[in-house]
Amino acid sequence: MNTSCxxxxxxxxxxDxxxxxxxxxxxxxSSEYEVAEISNGTALLKAAEKVGEDWGE
Ligand SMILES: [Zn+2]
Incomplete structure (x- = not known):
């Protein structure tokens, strides 16, 4: 699926x-995004926070 920056x-x-x-x-x-939600085949993105700190929970 495609979305835009x-x-x-x-x-x-x-x-997909x-x-x-x-x-x-x-x-x-080079902006990084995290998939926040997927609805009707469209991914909603949010800006990624720092990666790799608190994974889990
Ligand atoms: Zn961009």
């Missing part, structure tokens, strides 16, 4: 089997 507007490809919490990065501006 909030920062630069470039298209972002999200794997992506899950909530999956990280994607923009190849144009």
């Amino acid at each position: 909030n920062e630069c507007g470039a298209g972002l490809a999200v794997p 089997d992506a899950i909530v919490g999956e990280l994607v990065s923009c190849k144009d501006c």
